[in-house]
Amino acid sequence: MKLLKLNISGVRGIVGQTITPELIIDFASAFGLMLPPGMVLVGRDSRKSGLMIQEAVIAALLSTGHEVINLGICPTPIVQYLVKVHRAVGAIAITAGHNPGDWNALNFLNKEGTYLNEFQGLEFLDIYHLGKFSHQKLKRIPTVINELNPEEIYFSWLLNKIKKEEISRAKFKVVVDPCNGAGSRLVDKFFSWLGCELIAINNEPSGYFPHDPEPRPRNAGEVASLVRATGGNIGFLLNSDASRVSLVTENGETLSEEYTLPVVASHYLKQDPGPVVTSLSTSRMIDEVARKFQVPLIRTRVGQSALIQAMIQEQASMAGEGSGGVAFKNFQLAFDAFIIMGLILEMMALEQKKLSDLIRPLPRYHLVKDKIICPPHRLHSLVAECRKLYPRAEINSLDGLHLSLKDCWVHIRASNTEPLVRIIAESPSAVRAQLEVDKVVSFLNRLLG
Amino acid sequence: MRKQLSLKVGISGVRGIVGESLTPKIVARLASAFGTYIGQGQVLVGQDSRPSGTILKRAVLSGLLATGCQPVEVGILPIPTILFLTKEKKARGAVVVTASHNPPEWNGLKFIGSDGLYLHPAQVEEFLDIFHQGEFTYVSAERIKPGIQEKNAGETHLDKIISKLKVNTIRPRKLRVVADCANGAGAILLPQLLKELGCEFLVINDDLSGSFAHKSEPTPENLKELSRRVKEFKADLGLAQDVDADRLALVDEKGHPLGEDLTLALSVEQVLRRRKGPVVVNLSASMAIEEIAARFRVPVYRTKIGETNVVEMMLETGAVVGGEGNGGVIWPEIHPCRDSLTASGLILESLAETSQSLSEVAASFRKYHLVKEKFYCPAELAFRALVELRHRYQRENVSTLDGLKIIWPDSWIHLRASNTEPIIRLIAESRSAARSQKLIENFKLEIKKIIKRLG
Numbered sequence: 001m002k003l004l005k006l007n008i009s010g011v012r013g014i015v016g017q018t019i020t021p022e023l024i025i026d027f028a029s030a031f032g033l034m035l036p037p038g039m040v041l042v043g044r045d046s047r048k049s050g051l052m053i054q055e056a057v058i059a060a061l062l063s064t065g066h067e068v069i070n071l072g073i074c075p076t077p078i079v080q081y082l083v084k085v086h087r088a089v090g091a092i093a094i095t096a097g098h099n100p101g102d103w104n105a106l107n108f109l110n111k112e113g114t115y116l117n118e119f120q121g122l123e124f125l126d127i128y129h130l131g132k133f134s135h136q137k138l139k140r141i142p143t144v145i146n147e148l149n150p151e152e153i154y155f156s157w158l159l160n161k162i163k164k165e166e167i168s169r170a171k172f173k174v175v176v177d178p179c180n181g182a183g184s185r186l187v188d189k190f191f192s193w194l195g196c197e198l199i200a201i202n203n204e205p206s207g208y209f210p211h212d213p214e215p216r217p218r219n220a221g222e223v224a225s226l227v228r229a230t231g232g233n234i235g236f237l238l239n240s241d242a243s244r245v246s247l248v249t250e251n252g253e254t255l256s257e258e259y260t261l262p263v264v265a266s267h268y269l270k271q272d273p274g275p276v277v278t279s280l281s282t283s284r285m286i287d288e289v290a291r292k293f294q295v296p297l298i299r300t301r302v303g304q305s306a307l308i309q310a311m312i313q314e315q316a317s318m319a320g321e322g323s324g325g326v327a328f329k330n331f332q333l334a335f336d337a338f339i340i341m342g343l344i345l346e347m348m349a350l351e352q353k354k355l356s357d358l359i360r361p362l363p364r365y366h367l368v369k370d371k372i373i374c375p376p377h378r379l380h381s382l383v384a385e386c387r388k389l390y391p392r393a394e395i396n397s398l399d400g401l402h403l404s405l406k407d408c409w410v411h412i413r414a415s416n417t418e419p420l421v422r423i424i425a426e427s428p429s430a431v432r433a434q435l436e437v438d439k440v441v442s443f444l445n446r447l448l449g
Numbered sequence: 450m451r452k453q454l455s456l457k458v459g460i461s462g463v464r465g466i467v468g469e470s471l472t473p474k475i476v477a478r479l480a481s482a483f484g485t486y487i488g489q490g491q492v493l494v495g496q497d498s499r500p501s502g503t504i505l506k507r508a509v510l511s512g513l514l515a516t517g518c519q520p521v522e523v524g525i526l527p528i529p530t531i532l533f534l535t536k537e538k539k540a541r542g543a544v545v546v547t548a549s550h551n552p553p554e555w556n557g558l559k560f561i562g563s564d565g566l567y568l569h570p571a572q573v574e575e576f577l578d579i580f581h582q583g584e585f586t587y588v589s590a591e592r593i594k595p596g597i598q599e600k601n602a603g604e605t606h607l608d609k610i611i612s613k614l615k616v617n618t619i620r621p622r623k624l625r626v627v628a629d630c631a632n633g634a635g636a637i638l639l640p641q642l643l644k645e646l647g648c649e650f651l652v653i654n655d656d657l658s659g660s661f662a663h664k665s666e667p668t669p670e671n672l673k674e675l676s677r678r679v680k681e682f683k684a685d686l687g688l689a690q691d692v693d694a695d696r697l698a699l700v701d702e703k704g705h706p707l708g709e710d711l712t713l714a715l716s717v718e719q720v721l722r723r724r725k726g727p728v729v730v731n732l733s734a735s736m737a738i739e740e741i742a743a744r745f746r747v748p749v750y751r752t753k754i755g756e757t758n759v760v761e762m763m764l765e766t767g768a769v770v771g772g773e774g775n776g777g778v779i780w781p782e783i784h785p786c787r788d789s790l791t792a793s794g795l796i797l798e799s800l801a802e803t804s805q806s807l808s809e810v811a812a813s814f815r816k817y818h819l820v821k822e823k824f825y826c827p828a829e830l831a832f833r834a835l836v837e838l839r840h841r842y843q844r845e846n847v848s849t850l851d852g853l854k855i856i857w858p859d860s861w862i863h864l865r866a867s868n869t870e871p872i873i874r875l876i877a878e879s880r881s882a883a884r885s886q887k888l889i890e891n892f893k894l895e896i897k898k899i900i901k902r903l904g
Contacts, residue, residue, distance in 0.1 A: 016587035021477035021511040029473070049590040052514035059473035059507035102590045133474070138467050138554065141500040141659060 005376075006125070007303075007416050010115075012096055012105035015049040019104050024056040028092060030128035031108050032064025034120075035089045039067045041082055041109075043074035043150070044094035045182040045241040046205035049104045053094045057106070061092075062142040071150045073205050075182040075242035076107065077336035078154045083113035084332075085153060095182070095241035098214035098323070099417065101207065114312075114333045115305035151186050155338075159193050161331060162342040163350065168195030170349040175199045175226045175235040175248070179213040180206050183242030183337060190338055194345060199230055213239045215246035215324050217254035228252035233348065234355050236341055243304075243335040244324035247344070249356040257324035258283040262362050263355075264326055264340055265318060267347035269293040272330050274317030277310045279303070280402045281411045281424050282322035285362045301399035303416050308333050322367070366430035368437045371420045372444050379414035382421055382447055386412045389443055410436045457557075458580075459868075460573045460757075464548050464557035467501040471556055473508040480512025481587070482580035483544060483560055489517035489588070490541035493561075494596075495524065495531040497547040497634050497692065500659040501556045505546045509558070510596060513544070517588035520596035523603075525657060527634045527694030528559070529788035530606040536565030536784065537605055549693050550665050565784060567757055603638045606783075606790070611645050613782050614794045615802070620647030622801040625684040627700075628793075629675040630655045631665045635694030635789055642790055646797055651682050667691050667698035667776060669706035676704040685800065686807045690789040695756075696776035697789035699796065701808040709776035710735040710819050711811060716778040716792050717770050719799040721745040726769030729762045731755070732854050733863050733876045734774035737814050753851035754865065760785045774819070774876075819878045820885040824893065826873045826900060831866035834873075834899045838864065838892075862888050864896070 005012045011027050013019045032040070040061050044050035050073070058068050069086060071079060076093040083091045089111050096103040108116050108124060116124060174196045178184040184205040191198040201222060202210050211219040215237035223235040227248050235248030246257040262285040265276060269289070275296040278286050282299075290297040295317070300310040308327060311319035320326030325335030328343070348355065374382055383400045390410070393403040400413025408427035415422055421444060425436040456470035457463065463479060465471030484492070492513050496502035506522075513520045518541065523534065528545060535543040543561035551557070560568045560576065568576060579585070626648045630636035636655035643650040653674060654662045663671045667689040679687040679700050687700030699707045699715075714737040717728055721741065729750045730738050742749045750766055752758040756777060763771045763785060772778040777787030780795065800807060826834070835853045848854040852865025860879035867874055873896065877888040 015590040015593070016515065020585075020587055021481060021508070021515050022474055024511070025472075025474045025477055025508065047590060048593045048595070051595055052511050052593055055507040055514065056473070056477060056511035059477070059504050059511065062504040062507070063468060063473050104590070133472070138501050138504075142503045144503060 005417050010105050010107040012099070012103065012417050014102050015104050019049065019053065021052065021056045024053050024106065025060045026133060027106055027128060028057040028060035029064055029133040031090065031092065031124060032061045032066055033133065034124050034127050035066065037065060038089035039069060039086055041069045041071055041079055041086065041088050041091035043071035043076070043079035043091070046073050046180060046184065046207040047096070047101060047104055047240065048207040050094050050207065053104055057092050057094065058144060062144065067143045069145045069147050071147050073182050074150050075186065077243055077334045077338065078151055080109060080113035080334040081154050081157065081332055082150055083109055083111065093241065097241055097243060098212065098239045100212050101209045112333065114308045117305065117309045121305070151189065155189060155193065158338060158342065163346050164194050166349040167345045171195065171197070172233045172345060172348070173197045173199070173230060175223050175230065175232045177201050177223045178203055178238045178242065179240060180204055180208055180210065181213050181238060181240035181242065183238045194342065196345070199226055199232065201226065215239055215244050216257045220246065220248055220254035224248050224252040224254050238337050242337040245337045245340045246324045247355065250354050251356055253356065255359065256367065258285065258322040258367055259359060260324040260340060261320040261322065261326055262286045262289045263358055264343050265289045268318055268328055268343055269295060272317045274329070275314050277307050277314060277316045277319035279307060279321040280396065280399050281413070283365055283367050283426055285365060288363050302413065304335050365426050365428060366433045367424065367426040368433040370423045370437050370441055372441060374419060374421050374448065376419040379419065379421060382444055383412050383414055385447055386440060386443065389440065408432050408436055410440065412440055458577065460570045461567065462557055462559040464551060464555055466554050467556050473504060476505045476508035476558065477512040479558055479580060480509040480544060481516050481585040482576060483542065484513045484516025484518045485585045486576045486579050487542045490519065491521050491538065492518045493531060493535050493538070493540050493543035494520045494522050495526045495543065495545045498525055498632060498657040498659055499548065499553065499556050502546045505556055509544050509546060514593055514596065515587050516585055517592050517594065519594040522596060522598045525634050526603050526637060527790065529695050529784065529786050529790065530603045530638060532561060532565045532786040533606045533609070533784040534602055535561050535563065547693065550691065553659065553661065566760060566786070569757055569761070607638055607642055607645065610642065610783055610791055610794050614798050616646065619797050619801040624648045624797055624800060625682060626650040627675060627678045627682050627684045627687045628652045629672065629687065629689040631663070631667065631690055631692050632656055632661045633665060633690060633692030633694055635690035638790055639690065639793065642793060646794070648797070651678060653678055665692035667696060667709060669708065672698065672700060672706045676700050676706060680704040688793050694789045695787040697778065697792040698776050699807065701811055702806050703808055705808065707811050708819065710774040711814055712776040712792055712796070713772045713774055713778055714738060714741060714814055715799055715810065716772065716795045717741055719795045720770035720780060721747060724769050727766045729759055729766060729768040729771035731759055731773050732848065732851055735817050735819055736861070736878055737817050756787055816880050817878055818880065818882040818885045819876065820882070820889050822875045822889045822893065823872045825871060827871045828866055830900050830903055831873050833903055834896050835864060835866065837899050838896070860884065860888065862892055864892060
């Protein structure tokens with residue numbers, strides 16, 4: 001099966017199979033045609049296929065008459081920040097985030113530096129499907145500016161917004177695994193500015209991924225043993241474009257990526273109390289935090305695009321989800337690993353607490369995730385079939401099927417990025433959560449034959 | 450009337466109007482097809498000075514990277530330099546983003562094999578089959594090899610040329626030269642060559658921002674500025690490259706353009722002075738070549754029009770020099786391709802060695818007068834007219850290698866239908882300008898009569 005996933009904020013697939021120069025040129029041309037004249041930023045994570053895609057993207061954008069600033073290897077949140085700095089009309093971030101190394105994707109960003117919202121995304125797909133990429137004749141000399149060290153202006157902005165003296169004074173010892181992604185090397189600068197002692201592994205933006213670039217306990221073993229061995233205060237894992245983080249405590253406990261949002265929220269909401277946006281698939285730990293701060297909690301569809309759109313609509317203080325990506329109104333409308341790491345260190349410094357102490361107030365839930373590979377054309381109908389399993393449950397169908405049961409919730413949905421049905425259940429009881437997931441999985445397997 | 454199609458896919462590569470017919474997507478597909486055809490390895494990527502090269506080069510890089518080739522970007526360089534480097538660096542091949550003499554809104558691609566020669570027609574056919582079938586061998590992500598950017602890659606070519614010239618003869622002469630680079634890639638290397646050869650020189654039209662000061666063919670009507678500058682600078686000669694830097698025309702010390710066929714004649718003579726051996730030129734080159742070859746007692750072979758044909762015959766016959774009457778000189782000591790840099794070196798060496806002025810040297814060839822003409826005629830009619838003419842002149846000495854060439858003891862005429870446009874080209878040569886012109890007029894009339902009857 002050739003995998004290609006189209007959604008409103010981008011196109012994603014396996015390099016050489018579906019991600020080819022031709023396809024990239026078509027999509028980037030359609031994006032260029034949608035944008036008004038002006039400057040477009042192009043950045044990529046460290047994947048080896050990134051260069052091939054970057055060249056095709058730049059060729060397409062130049063031929064739709066745009067000027068291009070080529071940021072080279074650059075974390076997506078930094079691309080998103082620079083869109084505003086350069087007053088660009090849009091940007092393309094070439095990254096498949098947490099997907100394995102053979103994947104890549106184009107992510108389309110608007111002039112606010114956010115992922116295309118629903119309406120922009122639909123307009124974009126219309127242009128793509130129309131397929132008329134008639135380029136204008138060349139009117140002026142095509143311009144490509146290579147911006148070296150694009151992170152500098154970003155860091156000087158960011159470091160003014162977090163309490164770096166307090167962090168510096170705490171003399172933290174930090175272990176980081178950027179997974180040889182776009183955040184590699186940049187973490188050196190970042191943590192040295194924060195006065196932390198840094199122990200970094202997989203810290204070359206070579207595109208060789210020692211493990212899947214997904215920040216989660218399964219991939220955190222090395223960081224955990226380094227934290228223990230060096231007496232580190234905290235460990236961080238990043239995905240390939242430095243938009244998501246998962247945490248490791250000073251004891252070497254590898255925390256689920258679900259913890260990132262509630263931990264950072266319990267600090268950030270002190271400075272900026274306001275509504276919190278999260279997805280239907282995210283752990284109920286955040287409900288507890290919102291309750292404590294007496295702020296509304298809004299649940300919406302999964303994915304950065306939907307969350308940011310809701311954040312704007314609800315004038316929320318922050319938005320984030322269980323994958324470890326969080327955005328903050330006082331910073332920028334983007335999932336940003338550097339901001340998350342900075343805020344968590346700030347929290348530890350100000351409260352003079354260890355990470356294990358900070359997570360203690362959070363309720364302990366058990367979240368079980370599973371997935372079933374499924375032909376793309378059957379994804380949504382299979383999800384809908386699962387209704388039959390829960391005739392009496394309270395149903396939210398905003399994004400697949402979200403079922404609220406007594407002491408448990410189950411979310412069954414089609415993945416935005418891969419031909420998968422994802423099944424997630426959470427309950428105070430591990431047995432219960434596993435039971436519900438197993439029930440859905442065996443039901444779906446029966447349907448798939 | 451049907452709109453003229455602007456995308457040309459042919460044996461000499463691909464050309465089109467940027468944005469209209471030559472889109473990044475087509476270019477990426479062509480590069481993917483080329484990468485699939487030549488297999489994974491290093492591929493040179495060069496370009497001429499056209500602004501749209503910035504766009505299309507990136508589409509080429511993408512197609513090559515996706516098919517597992519490692520692109521070596523050499524930037525803006527003369528075509529002969531890229532041909533030379535392809536072989537020198539043992540690359541799998543090269544792609545050049547260029548449209549030679551087409552107007553500025555055009556651009557195109559040329560494809561070069563590992564031998565440093567343009568793909569020959571059979572190879573082009575294989576390559577285009579892959580392009581049309583559209584099945585490219587895209588590699589998986591971990592097999593993509595990042596490209597390399599090489600600065601000053603052209604110096605290797607200059608070093609080779611200088612190493613083969615009699616530099617110790619040329620340098621002391623301190624020849625004064627005005628060079629017109631036609632705003633082409635020749636501007637990257639010609640000034641450095643002149644410097645190395647001890648010349649005092651002035652360079653004009655060396656700005657590579659993509660605007661052209663004059664039409665790029667180095668024909669006398671395009672060389673007015675050069676002629677004037679040669680006189681002002683009191684130069685010994687003027688050198689005029691075409692935009693690809695494969696052809697060279699000369700202006701003598703009095704400011705007279707000499708005609709491109711003379712570049713070939715002088716270069717052939719200079720090479721034969723160094724080393725005797727067969728000479729290969731195309732059917733349209735001047736009779737002067739035979740006269741020079743006779744002096745050195747070496748054979749001359751004539752080929753169909755087209756650089757590839759000349760090169761192929763040179764390699765077959767072990768020729769020591771060859772070329773085309775349009776100022777394209779091929780000296781295989783450097784590389785078997787037309788090269789204005791090599792030709793410049795040979796001309797300077799000839800002047801230094803003979804201690805004659807260029808007008809004196811040229812005078813010995815002044816007895817030949819070459820006249821060119823073309824007129825509109827659809828390909829099908831042109832073909833039938835030439836068949837009929839061949840019958841009428843079958844008692845004369847004729848060659849049908851490429852169109853029709855009729856040869857008399859001290860004159861000839863060559864008639865052929867263009868491959869690319871609906872025109873017939875006529876070239877005649879004799880010992881008087883009037884007679885050459887008369888030959889052209891007579892045949893033009895005769896063909897038109899035939900066409901009228903056939904049409």
